[in-house]
Amino acid sequence: MSDHAGEHKAPNYMLIWLYLFILTVAEVGVAFLPIPKAIIVWSLLIMAFWKALLVAMYYMHMKWEPTRLRLVALAPLPAVAIMIIVIMMEYV
Secondary structure, eight states, X not given: OOTTTTOOOOOOHHXXXXXXXXXXXXXXXXXXXXXXXXXXXXXXXXXXXXXXXXXXXXISOGXXXXXXHHHHHXXXXXXHHHHHHHHHHHXX
C-alpha cells in the first residue's frame, strides 16, 4: 500500500458552511410561510436531512471512509424514519 492511499483532497469547508447557512435561512423562511403545516414539516425534514448529510459527508469525513463504516453509520436510519413517521401520524 502506498503512502498516498489514505489521502484525499481537503473539502472547501467555507463552501459547505455557506450551503449549511443557506439551508438554515431557507428553513426559517419556510417555517413562516402561510402554507399547510404538512408541507412545512416535510420541507423542514428534507432540509434537515440534507444538512445532516452535508455534515456527515464533509465535516465527519464519511465521504472518504470505507463502505463498511458508512453502513454502520447508516444502520440506525430506518429506525429514525419509523419514529418520525409515527410521530407525524400523531399530528395529522
